Amino acid sequence: IHDAALPGKPDLVFHKYKKEAEDREVTVSNYSSEKLQKIGMVLFFVLTLINARASAEDFFLNHRDIKESERIKKFSSKVKREDGALYLRLKSGSYIKLANSKDCDSNPDACRVYEFIDYIIDRGFYVINEGYYEGDEYLMISDKTGKEFVVHEYPHIPPEGNRFVTVSASEAYDVNGVFVRRFEGDVIMPEFAYEPKEYALYEFAGWKDKDTIQLIKLTNSDKEYCPETDFMTVPVRLISDKKGWGFYEELS
Secondary structure: OOOOOOOOOOOOOEEEEEOOOEEEEEOOOOOOHHHHHHHHHHHHHHHHHHHHHHHHHHHHHHOOOOHHHHHHHOOOEEEEEEOOEEEEEEEOEEEEEEEEOOOOOHHHHHHHOEEEEEEOOOEEEEEEEEOOOOOOEEEEEOOOOOOOEEOOOOOOOOOOOOOOEEEOOOOOOOOOOEEEEEEEEOOOEEEEOOOOOOOEEEEEEEEEEEEEEEEEEEEEEEOOOOOOOOOOEEEEEEEEEEEEEEEEEEEO
């Protein structure tokens, strides 16, 4: 596609390439205004989703694309792995030991496999992935007390404020929803939790400010806006005001 068909631009041209390597130009001037608006909305959602992934770049770099050994190397004075066990150093100088299960097949209910994800130095918390026989969980462990807090996914912390958000998108085994928590010293306190009853998978897109979280929601199509598809993506803002946290969907 050379040009994107947008509302008010009926002279744009799409180029289709046939298997025989022959080019055919198809004008979109005969597209209805309604059709062009739908195309524009699809492009907007795609670009929004791309931006969402870019805003979470640090997370994917630190977690998905880099081996645990490289992450441990970055914090070698605090974290080590020996004989299948993960060791986290507390400020007292002692270590917490997280040992992987040796045989998950024989006892799947007790299966635990730990992976070091990150160390948030300025907050004093380790981020650990706790894998099960089916599914997984995320833990944040205080480097002062060693206390564990279940947070469901990687914590996204804004530049200012004491809050963070975790967004867990799961169709099976894991928790599915959006969760806001706050730091209170070496303790993590819950502030907001939402687990959708309808089909909806959320993705973190960024903090607009300390009171506004930008999300992308994948859900069943609204036949008014996406009559030809089963699913659609919708930009969503989660905003904190005097009444508390509330969702605002940008569907128009």
